[in-house]
Amino acid sequence: MDLANCYKKVRLRTEQICSPLQTEDYVVQPVVDVSPPKWHIGHVTWFFETFILKPYFMGYREFNPNYNYVFNSYYETVGNRVIRTDRGNLSRPTVADIYRYRAYVDEAMAKFLCQEPSAEVKELLILGFNHEEQHQELLLTDIKYILGHNPLFPAYDDSYVSPKIAGAESAGFIKMDEGVYEIGYSGEGFCFDNELNRHKVYLNAYEISPNLVTNAEYLEFIGSGGYHDFRHWHAEGWDWVNIHKVEAPLYWHLIDGEWHNYTYHGLKPLSLTDPVCHVSYFEAYAYASWKGLRLPTEFEWEEAATKFSWGKSWEWTESAYLPYPGFAKAPGAIGEYNGKFMVNQKVLRGASEVTSPGHSRITYRNFFQTHLRWQFTGIRLAR
Amino acid sequence: MDLANCYKKVRLRTEQICSPLQTEDYVVQPVVDVSPPKWHIGHVTWFFETFILKPYFMGYREFNPNYNYVFNSYYETVGNRVIRTDRGNLSRPTVADIYRYRAYVDEAMAKFLCQEPSAEVKELLILGFNHEEQHQELLLTDIKYILGHNPLFPAYDDSYVSPKIAGAESAGFIKMDEGVYEIGYSGEGFCFDNELNRHKVYLNAYEISPNLVTNAEYLEFIGSGGYHDFRHWHAEGWDWVNIHKVEAPLYWHLIDGEWHNYTYHGLKPLSLTDPVCHVSYFEAYAYASWKGLRLPTEFEWEEAATKFSWGKSWEWTESAYLPYPGFAKAPGAIGEYNGKFMVNQKVLRGASEVTSPGHSRITYRNFFQTHLRWQFTGIRLAR
Amino acid sequence: MDLANCYKKVRLRTEQICSPLQTEDYVVQPVVDVSPPKWHIGHVTWFFETFILKPYFMGYREFNPNYNYVFNSYYETVGNRVIRTDRGNLSRPTVADIYRYRAYVDEAMAKFLCQEPSAEVKELLILGFNHEEQHQELLLTDIKYILGHNPLFPAYDDSYVSPKIAGAESAGFIKMDEGVYEIGYSGEGFCFDNELNRHKVYLNAYEISPNLVTNAEYLEFIGSGGYHDFRHWHAEGWDWVNIHKVEAPLYWHLIDGEWHNYTYHGLKPLSLTDPVCHVSYFEAYAYASWKGLRLPTEFEWEEAATKFSWGKSWEWTESAYLPYPGFAKAPGAIGEYNGKFMVNQKVLRGASEVTSPGHSRITYRNFFQTHLRWQFTGIRLAR
């Protein structure tokens, strides 16, 4: 597919994701990590305007100079911005204004892409597509949070179909040999800077489960008092559990003695065979510890991932999010993409049911802070 | 006017106030004291449904049982409610849903009011009208805050006309004699419970200014370093100034060396002759102290108010908000109306440019915490 | 008694209060309102050095210039100071250093007082005595807090004798007539600026109890669920109860089903006939409200106080702490004594068991914020 069509396709999918929303759903920010959908759709547009149209499209006229202030996420290079906790306090620009902004930028991009761009711009374009795909995933997780924390528990979309993955694998653990392995992206296509350089690591012999932990298995942990026994938890995780009175994964509700969870179809009885989802790293670690097992490292995961199906939920690893040997930040604003977050976060591997098609890779590294749960985060065990 | 028509008129005005809003403007809560407009229009409707239709209109079917949870403000008697800081996190019910709720309740009320209600219900109805009028004022102050804290500074309504008050009075202070005076409401019409009982107070001789402090006068205070000299401030006010780095009234912006303020028409150069507005009690006190004067007590104000024009802005008094002798809370939820706020607040007297017509009275007591500024609060001096 | 002897007597009493302490007891600040005893004994010394010796005693050499920074409490006029929350973080100057400082200042004061001071200095001296007496009371309340919050519950002094007050009065309320009364200090002796001017107030007819509420009576309030029924509380008090999970007065402990309280003799079974003590204004108000009664105003109290015994505990009044008509701050640092605290506090009247002898007066106004309980605060009812 040519770049102009890729652009259209990516942009269209963002709008499709938002199509079931009411105007009001675009506006709110119930917790700092969740951005209002209207902010997402403005921000991904701002990305193309700021990094492609303004520097490379001669004669381009900025849609509205104030939008730089409103839609910059965290690029210090590009100037001041609305502080993150204020995103949900902005009623203007309206949703209609932002769709006009999208249309304006899309029109300019269509013109711009009539001619084959330079290699440098091409690279930025592909980064822009991947950036928008990441925000598509965030849109879906943020929408789930917004609706799932509303006392009316509205459904997002009754026609939403959760992607299927291959059925349960054999129960045994996969055995992996010790040795030197190569880790990181290699190939021609796109990857993020944090997947480079490909480099050698030494792995001890290990075993890894082909299956994700299920809701039924996680209920055993709850039933055995797992949330009330400090021995399974990190000290910091134990504080987190007690301060926030955590008793179950996010979106779980005990109603008249039966567990329900909030889904894109509304509040539903918990499916026991589904993988457990929306757990923090602290909970993933505690569950593994309670089982006498552990989480895999990201290197163990990457090496073994060809041997099982994945892609249902992001999987917490034991690895801290750190640069690979030879990692180098790009100069300028684009260099702020990943490197500055490489501290006090954990790596997640795989992909979730809301990851955009074609966006996942075996070397892809996602990362979140250890207490966060609003992503589709699950658990795979190793030993 | 009969009750059915009064009802219609009050309800209509609420909707007129909201008519210039975009859907998104109804949703946000940029600071805890400011409620989303959609919450206000739902809450005043809930008031009639809860206190009149449900108990007194036989056969009335509640619109949606969840709305009690969503639209209860602070009535502990009536059950749980969305915590105040979460009002701006709710995208549902939508604005359209809430207007349907209004229409449904209005229709039921129209039927209910076909028959002359009992004296007891009549009293509740009139309380409901006054309650909605209070929220009309809050709607206008909250809308100002929402739009005035948006980086785009949108106008609320270009056709908005600020009510005129009689021009400046003579410059001299009005002299009042010492003696025993009667304070509090007397008469046949409606008053709030906090205006009763009418009772005697002893006032020393005092003098009170017929004019409100103007922006020009307040600029002198700023220019003389008033915000940086602890001697004018209460200890708690001085902390407030320093923690929040307060340098001017709310909505004031120094742009290229010229003071502007945000108005319902957008950001405008400051009018020097207008009364200063949107100051906290701390600022009002500091200004008076810098002038070597003081704020009047609420009793001094009430006694002198026939001698000057008022009604442009709520005026801070030196009086703490306390019950009058013989004050008694009504039984049940209605009793939560005023009494439980009678601590650590200051009384404001008068009325502001956004007070609903007919809502003000010389005995009316408004009250806010000493640091708040989003109301139309001004300064009158005494000595 | 002459001034030199008064000085000695006041200073000696401070040291006697501290004599049962261990060195470590002088150092800690378990909560921001409680100052370390060593800070108190340094601060009252600094008061005489700063306001008398340095300006008026020719040739006086400051003990240590750093002490101004360490021992200034809140006098902005006199320069920077250790922030209040840091008082308990200072191990130096040591207790021995501070007693050396006291001895040094006392010696200089003794020399200075060999000659009759001017009227101006005399006034400052008497203010200094009263200031030190206020800190004697604070020392005793702060020591109680420090030891009473230690898990070992050490006694302060086994030989401590709680002052007796006259036994229970007759059970009936004292009836007072309505009329104009005079309130505030008049006479020749010392009073604080906040007791002036003496002025007229109009009081409605009221009744006031000759007795303080007892522990037995307060237990009924607890037993009837008073801490769990929002109807008795101010909204702000109700938040305070719930956030801090308050279930009883400060220092009360339910041990094996029996109520104990911490006293200067250690943890003891609760005496049912003693006046209830260490309650916040919020609790005092809720108790009165539960009884269907109210707290007296400070004016009602002052007018009736000749008709009953008082002096066992400070009594919360319904009155906010505000300036009397004609109140004027002294110029300079001394003017910071009272006026700048006249907002968001309640007046207490009477005196407590730890008030220094001769320090109480019928016109004396103490004041604290509505949530504070570490003072010996009690309840008297009115209607």
Added chain:
Amino acid sequence: MDLANCYKKVRLRTEQICSPLQTEDYVVQPVVDVSPPKWHIGHVTWFFETFILKPYFMGYREFNPNYNYVFNSYYETVGNRVIRTDRGNLSRPTVADIYRYRAYVDEAMAKFLCQEPSAEVKELLILGFNHEEQHQELLLTDIKYILGHNPLFPAYDDSYVSPKIAGAESAGFIKMDEGVYEIGYSGEGFCFDNELNRHKVYLNAYEISPNLVTNAEYLEFIGSGGYHDFRHWHAEGWDWVNIHKVEAPLYWHLIDGEWHNYTYHGLKPLSLTDPVCHVSYFEAYAYASWKGLRLPTEFEWEEAATKFSWGKSWEWTESAYLPYPGFAKAPGAIGEYNGKFMVNQKVLRGASEVTSPGHSRITYRNFFQTHLRWQFTGIRLAR
């Protein structure tokens, strides 16, 4: 040396460290991470009482059952404890009480050690020695914080001599070859559980500096605006710098244009040739980033450490604190020693000038959170 003498020697050193202190210095906790010295000396004693005397010394009578509550640090297995932020609020037990506790336990230990203990107890004993040595180091860092944050800047001990390390090495970086290396403790002697298992890692070729970064070099970073340029910092580090207005390492003071730092001898002009010390991981990372270099990983450090002198300050590494392959927690309370802290911390390698003699090892892993600076933390560069 036999165990009884080892015990005596370790215990004696703790008391020697405290000998220059005033009683008051033992009591305060100016920040949550710093424990009062009296808490340290009680806690290390409690460790021997709880884990050796009570379970293994027949007939041993506990000194005071309340001390378990007071001196337990974080062992959930052993019961409740004073919350960490309250350690500085306890005036009792006094310093003298705690020295009596030490003497009592020491006497019991002397009796207990007359007989050769079992292998199991021997292991606990050696853990107890190492535990007390760790607290000796903490004592010295905490004392520095307590005195270094006092406005009088008292010296700790004028006779304190900072240990010398070998002079500056050659300026060039040490080149290390890529390959598989073995990491972790091997041998007969004591090591902590976090140093095991010894395991293989693959290292890419790297270079590491033989020298620590000096104060002179760090001043260049400050002078070039390093604290004001977001490009060198992690996003979280940049927030930390701005919230806390960090401008220099801890203990640095700019006095009349000249940099000083607080030392055990009091406030002194900054020595330019000393290694920079008391920097957070965020600062270490930013400095390295500004130089276009990076911090070594803990594996790189361990492999290269035989080639340079170390032991002057703990050196931040880029490695997150994670378990080695095969790491297993001991059962019971001792298992809480290290494992539960293995999240969101960075590994430090080496040893500092206040590390107890004989306590350091090339495989030793220290760990702190990324914002902490009160340890003697320094910077070594790699590339």
